[in-house]
Amino acid sequence: MSIINKFIKNNINDPYILVCTSKSQMLFCKDILDKKDIDNDLIPTPKGFGGVCTTAIKFDKRDLQDIKNIVRYNKIKTEGIYPFSKKYKYNLKEIYNDNLSQKFIDIIKKIEAGVDLSKEDIVYLLKAKDKEYNSLIKTADIVRKECVGDRIELRAAIEFSNYCKKDCNYCGVRKSNTTSRYRMEEKAILKKVDELYKIGIKTVILQSGEDLYYTTEKILSIVRKIKEKYRMGITLSIGERDHKEYKLFSKEGVDNYLLKIETANKELFERIHPDDKYDERVKHHRLIKEAGIRVGSGGMIGLPGQTLENIAQDILFQRDFGIHMIGFGPFLPAKGTPYEREKSGELEMTLKVVAITRIVCQHVFLPATTAIASLHPEGQTLALKAGANTIMLISTPPNLRENYEIYSNKNMVDLSFAIESTRDAGRKMPKYLNYDYIKDMGYDIEDSLI
Ligand code: SAM
Secondary structure: OOHHHHHHOOOOOOEEEEEEOOHHHHHHHHHHHHHOOOOEEEEEOOOOOOOOOOEEEEEEHHHHHHHHHHHHHOOOOEEEEEEHHHOOOOOOHHHHHHOOOHHHHHHHHHHHHOOOOOHHHHHHHHOOOHHHHHHHHHHHHHHHHHHHOOEOEEEEEEEEEOOOOOOOOOOOOOOOOOOOOOEOOHHHHHHHHHHHHHHOOOEEEEEEOOOOOOOHHHHHHHHHHHHHHHOOEEEEEOOOOOHHHHHHHHHHOOOEEEOOOEOOOHHHHHHHOOOOOHHHHHHHHHHHHHOOOEEEEEEEEOOOOOOHHHHHHHHHHHHHOOOOEEEEEEOOOOOOOOOOOOOOOOHHHHHHHHHHHHHHHOOOEOEOOHHHHHHOOOHHHHHHHOOOOEEEEEOOOHHHHOOOOOOOOOOOOOHHHHHHHHHHOOOEOOOOOOHHHHHHOOOOOOHHHO
16 A cells, blocks of 8 residues: 555545544544554544534444443543534535536535545536536535634734745745745744734744754743743644654644645655655654644645646545645745746636635635735635635734745735735634724724624
């Protein structure tokens, strides 16, 4: 079996899910199953069985009795054990009025029945035009509303270093690019986190190039201080690290790790990443997940040489790998890189990918990415209307953010921009923000948005 199949395909044909009451109980249980060689996988808890940010253990019906015994004997605290087939069913009746092709109707029926879409179905949807394009977006919007509701999730990224040891062909902060380099020290990062805490942000994303100046200890120290003082959720996005580091990060309370697959096609992946191996990237996804950290992945749409089949494979990777947060954005050419003169990914294609990802992966976080907001002034609003539910603020200090130019003409999505996109998409801001403080800061936000 190839490494990819070994990592993605478990021997689970008649799936059941076990939902534990906490992450520690879930990891405790998973550890026992692994030791007993019982096939299992970690997946985002499906709609109806738990919150969007929780993780369930998937296993095969043949092991049901053994697992019940293990749960009882080890006093594992669970919410329940459920057959996967009982998962939430969507009502897409209104889509049938759209006068669609038989193939499209068959796909809608599959979605309603909870049957997995095939690669061929996804390629068909990626070709949707005019009326069928509108129906695709509408379907994703219905699924989004049922899964995660109307409130957006707002996260904030501090891009704390643009040093990078790698030379990815598309990336503006690649090692060989002549760009002015910076690093933020712990104190400066914490100062920024303090500002985010005051406005009520619940999850901070710490992102950088692959910069080993930030040793395990340095990262752990920052994580520890954020957890102690602010109790905020933490997403790390610092590239591939050692498996022991993922475990330490998890122990210290790192909640999510954003490491995109970029493309799930091995050949294309290795063409755009001269320093990376596809199988290694997949392995890192697995290691992060097994350390008990939720994985953020996703990729770029419109990469030079990418086909519709490749994109369908990218979407299926997210589903089959049980990814919690899936960021798809257009490829955008960056000055000074080998791909400087390549064409940007297309808006409509990126929106179709967001929509299909919502339909296929369902109960997950889907960002309306900074890249789509950079491609088109209405890109973020349109992505929110096509199934996305998350916005990431750029919270790097203003004097540094211009140097974190992973692609040219980046939209520095700030709170005003996020409020505007949310309003234009007819959605609501998160409940948890500190609106009195935000209004005092001079932001224009009407009560109907809150
Ligand atoms: N170094 C870490 C890593 O590789 O995961 C995190 C930072 S990396 C610069 C963040 C993301 O930027 C990548 O995952 C990639 O998807 C995106 N990115 C970089 N260059 C891009 C480009 N030219 N167009 C679109 N997205 C790009």
